[in-house]
Amino acid sequence: MKELRIEVKVKTRARTRSIEEIAPGSYRVSTPAAPEDNRANADVVDILATRFQVPKSLVKLVRGHTTSRKLFSILLP
Numbered sequence: 699m700k701e702l703r704i705e706v707k708v709k710t711r712a713r714t715r716s717i718e719e720i721a722p723g724s725y726r727v728s729t730p731a732a733p734e735d736n737r738a739n740a741d742v743v744d745i746l747a748t749r750f751q752v753p754k755s756l757v758k759l760v761r762g763h764t765t766s767r768k769l770f771s772i773l774l775p
Contacts, residue, residue, distance in 0.1 A: 702772045703760070706746070710738045710766075717749050724772060739763065 705724045712728035720726050733739040739759055747754040750772050762768030 700774045702774055704770050706742065706768045706770055708738060708742055708766050708768060715745055717745055746772065
């Protein structure tokens with residue numbers, strides 16, 4: 699398996715779910731979820747898993763649990 703590390707800027711409480719690549723390895727993700735109780739992080743994991751077509755269990759939040767700038771590790775088959 700190959701590990702892909704990406705930086706993500708998260709916008710919470712957005713109207714829709716979206717993902718946009720703003721630079722190689724850097725994404726902007728919008729989620730309608732609130733940042734309380736890890737809901738926004740869980741939704742971002744779901745969005746990234748869908749985008750990269752991997753199970754959610756292969757997407758890990760490495761850094762930025764409580765900030766809008768995050769680092770994710772994605773294991774690609």
